[in-house]
Amino acid sequence: MSKLDLDIDKSKLLNMYKKMFMIRKFEEKVYSLFLQSILPGTIHQYIGQEAVAVGICENLNNNDFITSTHRPHGHAIAKGVEIKKFMAELFAKAEGCCGARGGSMHIGDPDVGMIPAIAIVGGGLTVAPGLALAFKMMKTKQVAVAFFGEGASNEGAFHEGLNFASVQKLPVLFVCENNLYAVSTPWRQTTPVENIADRAVSYSIPAEIVDGMDVVAVYRAAKKAIERARSGKGPSLIEAKTYRFCGHGRFDPAHYRPKEELEAWKKMDSIPNFATRLIKNNLVSKQELTELEDGIIKEIEEAVEYAQNLPDPKGQDGLLYVYA
Amino acid sequence: MIESVQKTDNSRKLTIVEATREGIREEMMRDDRVFIIGEDVGISPGGIGGSFAIFLGLSDEFGHDRVIDTPISEKAIIGACVGAAMMGLRPIAEFQYSDFAFCAMDELINEAPKMRYMSGGKLKVPMVVRAPVGSYKRGAQHSQTPDTYFCHTPGWKIAVPSNAYDAKGIIKTAVRDDNPVFIFEHKLLYGSKGPLKREVPGGIDLTCYVPEEEYLIPFGKAVIRREGTDVTIVATQLVLYWAMSAAERIEREEGISCEIIDPVTLVPLDIETILKSVSKTNRVIIAHEDTLSFGWGAEVAALIADEGFSYLDAPIKRVCSSDVPMPFSPIMEKYVLPNEERLYKEIKNLAT
Numbered sequence: 001m002s003k004l005d006l007d008i009d010k011s012k013l014l015n016m017y018k019k020m021f022m023i024r025k026f027e028e029k030v031y032s033l034f035l036q037s038i039l040p041g042t043i044h045q046y047i048g049q050e051a052v053a054v055g056i057c058e059n060l061n062n063n064d065f066i067t068s069t070h071r072p073h074g075h076a077i078a079k080g081v082e083i084k085k086f087m088a089e090l091f092a093k094a095e096g097c098c099g100a101r102g103g104s105m106h107i108g109d110p111d112v113g114m115i116p117a118i119a120i121v122g123g124g125l126t127v128a129p130g131l132a133l134a135f136k137m138m139k140t141k142q143v144a145v146a147f148f149g150e151g152a153s154n155e156g157a158f159h160e161g162l163n164f165a166s167v168q169k170l171p172v173l174f175v176c177e178n179n180l181y182a183v184s185t186p187w188r189q190t191t192p193v194e195n196i197a198d199r200a201v202s203y204s205i206p207a208e209i210v211d212g213m214d215v216v217a218v219y220r221a222a223k224k225a226i227e228r229a230r231s232g233k234g235p236s237l238i239e240a241k242t243y244r245f246c247g248h249g250r251f252d253p254a255h256y257r258p259k260e261e262l263e264a265w266k267k268m269d270s271i272p273n274f275a276t277r278l279i280k281n282n283l284v285s286k287q288e289l290t291e292l293e294d295g296i297i298k299e300i301e302e303a304v305e306y307a308q309n310l311p312d313p314k315g316q317d318g319l320l321y322v323y324a
Numbered sequence: 325m326i327e328s329v330q331k332t333d334n335s336r337k338l339t340i341v342e343a344t345r346e347g348i349r350e351e352m353m354r355d356d357r358v359f360i361i362g363e364d365v366g367i368s369p370g371g372i373g374g375s376f377a378i379f380l381g382l383s384d385e386f387g388h389d390r391v392i393d394t395p396i397s398e399k400a401i402i403g404a405c406v407g408a409a410m411m412g413l414r415p416i417a418e419f420q421y422s423d424f425a426f427c428a429m430d431e432l433i434n435e436a437p438k439m440r441y442m443s444g445g446k447l448k449v450p451m452v453v454r455a456p457v458g459s460y461k462r463g464a465q466h467s468q469t470p471d472t473y474f475c476h477t478p479g480w481k482i483a484v485p486s487n488a489y490d491a492k493g494i495i496k497t498a499v500r501d502d503n504p505v506f507i508f509e510h511k512l513l514y515g516s517k518g519p520l521k522r523e524v525p526g527g528i529d530l531t532c533y534v535p536e537e538e539y540l541i542p543f544g545k546a547v548i549r550r551e552g553t554d555v556t557i558v559a560t561q562l563v564l565y566w567a568m569s570a571a572e573r574i575e576r577e578e579g580i581s582c583e584i585i586d587p588v589t590l591v592p593l594d595i596e597t598i599l600k601s602v603s604k605t606n607r608v609i610i611a612h613e614d615t616l617s618f619g620w621g622a623e624v625a626a627l628i629a630d631e632g633f634s635y636l637d638a639p640i641k642r643v644c645s646s647d648v649p650m651p652f653s654p655i656m657e658k659y660v661l662p663n664e665e666r667l668y669k670e671i672k673n674l675a676t
Binding site: 111129132137156161163168 | 359390394395399400404408413430440446450478481503
């Protein structure tokens with residue numbers, strides 16, 4: 001575990017805790033709405049991986065852009081997608097951040113630097129370098145971040161995207177969330193390298209392996225990589241070792257994973273552990289934390305209330321927004 | 325041989341390659357956000373300006389930051405276009421052969437034409453992709469005319485220029501369009517000239533007068549290349565010229581008068597012009613170099629059967645390539661491809 005030095009602004013540390021807690025509670029609420037058959041479609045939840053999205057995104061500005069995956073909820077909240085607009089999107093209302101045309105797997109909001117999540121595994125790995133290419137050509141100092149899983153590193157897009165980003169020295173950070181399973185397939189069965197980070201050397205990209213359950217460790221690694229990108233030194237890769245506490249999708253009980261493994265990772269749950277460290281380091285009192293948490297829970301409840309009461313869109317509006 | 329559109333100032337008689345290059349150059353001068361990306365597009369000196377010399381000289385003029393040479397990475401090229409276009413730039417990408425588009429199908433089908441829609445209209449993707457089509461003895465993987473795959477994908481606009489005048493206007497319109505536009509150019513119509521002669525044997529001299537003045541070609545506006553009364557023919561690119569040749573011969577030999585329509589763009593499709601023509605002739609042939617089954621010709625046939633049913637005095641006919649991978653053998657290739665002879669026979673069958 002990394003040191004919780006006070007070189008990091010207290011407001012940043014608290015913000016990260018709030019974001020992680022928000023993701024966790026949001027996901028739990030959404031799951032319960034699905035159990036009650038209230039929401040349409042499906043979800044691929046981020047429970048357990050919160051520290052990665054939050055640690056990375058805490059380093060980003062509004063106009064830095066991220067690409068995401070079929071598991072985008074954590075990235076979206078970390079990047080700043082408004083909870084109300086997110087909930088409205090899941091409820092398939094026109095006020096949703098994607099106009100009810102995206103849903104869970106395409107969640108995003110360009111206003112906060114997130115293009116609609118790309119649900120094709122590896123899809124963002126060729127698009128993020130494109131975002132970065134624009135930033136480089138326009139000389140704006142913006143950066144792009146591509147989130148992907150260890151399974152995606154076997155897609156052709158990974159190899160083409162990293163190679164191109166490297167040779168063009170693009171301001172992009174590739175973040176691999178290695179949660180050990182691609183749906184049900186353990187990564188060791190499909191991947192002949194010890195770490196995904198080991199692949200970066202093939203593209204002359206510097207890589208760092210980080211404890212994905214430690215938001216401060218993720219934050220520190222991301223800070224370096226993003227500063228590298230912003231200063232024109234090119235792409236980096238971060239491999240965060242992490243674990244999803246939930247199944248692949250909402251119907252998946254994940255019986256392909258040993259119970260002991262899940263229990264072991266749950267002990268490393270980033271949220272209560274970070275809370276303990278914040279309190280231990282006198283950055284916040286238990287009472288203050290509880291107030292923050294209650295506020296977040298309330299915000300989520302209000303978002304559900306808001307979204308649920310919006311009118312449904314017209315079916316024929318589905319014909320709009322194909323062409324500009 | 326087909327007559328040029330106009331014969332005036334000889335220095336303004338351009339090939340499709342030259343006209344396209346001129347259009348690109350004008351757009352790059354007009355708008356700093358326009359850039360070129362692809363394989364072998366900017367290497368200089370001694371470079372080739374892309375697979376058919378379209379981009380020749382542009383990297384010398386605009387620099388290598390705006391004419392980007394990439395690795396052999398079609399997915400990365402198209403992904404880069406999608407990303408850069410969403411951030412406000414206006415890329416022009418090239419596939420060296422349209423057959424290579426299939427290397428990037430995820431980016432072409434799942435990302436480029438869907439990002440706007442999935443964002444609820446917040447994003448736009450103003451990118452242009454160009455690719456050469458057509459068969460000339462290079463075998464099955466360098467011979468396809470795959471425009472139909474992209475016609476079928478909502479979100480793309482598809483242009484199929486048949487001459488130099490259109491080629492320049494089309495690429496200018498495409499660059500200014502805020503949507504993904506795919507331009508398919510026929511290899512045998514290029515007629516490239518200049519220091520790197522990429523003349524393709526069997527190609528047609530299609531130099532025609534191209535104005536220096538600014539002009540755009542509107543999408544969704546078909547052009548009647550030949551007026552007639554007995555049979556309507558809708559055809560693109562090389563097959564269009566076989567149709568023109570067959571029409572000229574059959575008028576002379578049999579007195580049958582054909583009206584020939586060049587769609588110019590397949591998406592958007594100007595079905596009104598086609599229907600108006602069929603209402604006059606009552607007979608129609610649709611001809612394209614892509615394989616017959618499930619091609620765009622089937623779409624036009626369905627539209628005519630639906631919206632122009634009462635106009636028809638005969639079944640709708642299609643003259644296209646056989647449903648096979650393109651063979652190498654010149655004799656087999658000739659058999660598979662639509663040609664002037666087959667069109668002539670089909671017109672005669674239909675009209676008599």
